[in-house]
Amino acid sequence: MTTLRTPDPPAAPPRPAGSARRRDRPAGRRRKSQPEAFAFLTPWLLGAVALTVGPMVVSLYLSFTDYDMFTSPKWIGFGNFTHMVTDDDRYLQSVKVTLIYVLISVPLKLTVSLLVAMLLNTRRGGGGFYRAAFYAPSLLGASVAAALVWRALFMGGGPVNEVLASVGWHTPSWVDDPQFSLASIILLTVWQFGAPMVIFLAGLKQIPAELHEAAAIDGAGAFRRFRHITLPMLSPVIFFNLVMEAIHAFQSFTPAFVIGGGRGGPADADLFYTLYLFEVGFQDFRMGYASAMAWVLLAVIAIVTAIVFRTAKLWVFYDDADTGGRK
């Protein structure tokens, strides 16, 4: 199973072809370049249609069928979708586990990555080394190797057990106990804070020093400067990281698959949504139901993202009041 993550960190994303660009260029030149543009896009378009759009359409069709992979799909309308909410305890368990994971791991990871970025931002010498060192775990990303190491660290009699026992806290095998298992996966996720950290660091470096200086002269302490300068100036970057990390978290698969022993962990404590989807489709031969689950996940991610975008007006500060002249 490959990773479900998009490559990160994305650099400044391209703006959708919008109003500003249209005004930049003479209309004639734009029209002329269109055929060439599409010619260059063709290989990508072919790939997108054959490998993405096509399968998506098929999976949308399958989500309304009962399909066991061996015999032809049988149309059952919304049967799969009603089954999820009315008759499948494990589905609800997977939703619960995933929501807990998203709600805890995302804020925690963003907080840690912001704190580390601020720490690195104050350093003068050796910053490059530390930046690389802190980013390294993220390169391992959703890798199986990192998850295997994590399992070895947190299993019964493993280093974590030993260290905690030496200070008097006797814990069971973290990865094999329903109370601790999800926590160990969240810790793994938080440990891989490098991607948002690098983006935060770039954002921090762009906050004009004179703002901090002026505030300091006016008597603002470190916390006030953080609260009233750093956070607002950084809010577009926080927004970006929040959206990306939330999407990743909803799709997280590999750590739960490896740490949970490929079956959802002890007593289904690590039954992530994607893990249950995989199990239903590829182990229980219910590919129609798995497709329906995939579409529900897509819809939920879209809705959550839309909500975050809506609330962005309330808390994301874009310092573009003075760019009017350029438009």
Added chain:
Amino acid sequence: MRRTSEGRIRGEAAGRPVRRGFVALAAVVPLLLTGVAACGSDSGDGGDVTINFVWWGNDGRANLTKKAVELFQQKNPKIKVQTSFSAYQAYWEKLATQTAGGKPPDVLNVDSRYLAEYGGRNVLADLNQGAGKAISLADINPELAATGVYQGKRYAVPWAQNTPAMIYDPAAFTAAGADPAKGLTWDQFAEATQKVSAASGFSARGATDFGIFDTTLEIWLRQQGKQFYTPEGKLGFTADDLRRYWQFAGKFRDAKGASPADVTASYNTSPEQSPLGKKLTSSEFAYDNLLPAYKKANGKNLNVAPYPAAANGETGQYRRPSMFLSVSARSQQQEAAAKLVDFLINDPEVGKIVGTDRGLAPNLKVRAQLASAATGNDKTLYDFEAALEPKLGAAPPVPPKGAGAIQKLLQRTYEEVAFGRMSIDDAVSRFMSEAQKGLS
């Protein structure tokens, strides 16, 4: 991003501030792709016939099997065999995908838990018809051969024979005054596990908690004259039977004879990753042919013993098809495929190469030859099954569709009990309702 004189964050290309409106929908797409992913396999070259052959197992088993395949190719120069293997769980995921993609391998390894799944959906060829008739079953125990028949069609032939058994550490049990190899009653076994646990200071328990094992539940039921599945493919036991079984297992756990919940939960089918393999317990219910793998993982000189018996002396053990070989119904090379299957189960030289890795050779003549020459672990297994032979019953009927998921369901629901998150009654009713849904 680059930094401008005003210190704002700017888009690389246009020098414009980064703004809203871009989140990649593409992030979601790979997930959906998993729903339709499929892989194929290459087909022949030139005039020769090429067949694909897949099985599950570890590297050691793969080396033995590849040697056997090489021998087959030497004897049949016109047939080229392409092989691949995976671990048990990954094997089924891959096979399901290949099958859905319309290109199942020609010769495949099948487990009784999945025989109905694949046979019942016409993925497997009926070996009583056509090319399959070339496979000789003359020297195979008829009861064992019959285990590959589902709804009147021979979808598979047994590749080896094993039997459910107990793997244990003789030193620990001898010190506790018990000799499992001679056969214990459940009461004696319970007492011995407590002593073994106590002797280790409770760091290694006497037994891996068997509440999670479907095979042990099956043996326990058989000892009482019941069965796991009926011939019609329904559960052969009641909620009350399961409640009694879990209460029985719970006594071992409460008395600290069996493993604590977190150790039990770490079990994941492979001997290397099991509590006994990791030296966290001193005995575990498994299959006799896994003895070498357990020995290697555990490091001690482990041995194999029959299941503890019920008060009436019944052990409930049976001649189990360790695994099957099948030919794909969609194979274009049925004759070559059947030839390979026949070779793998009947050829004496193959028997010598593969030894008892999968269990005893299915062909009785080959088995007799090998038994007399066996040494080491092989000899242990031959002697064990030879001594048990008169007591072994016939294998139960082929498990129904959905049986592959029942083991995991049993493990999951029992863990709820072992961790104290659910009462036995609630866990039993969850098991029964999910099992009945999964098997219908």
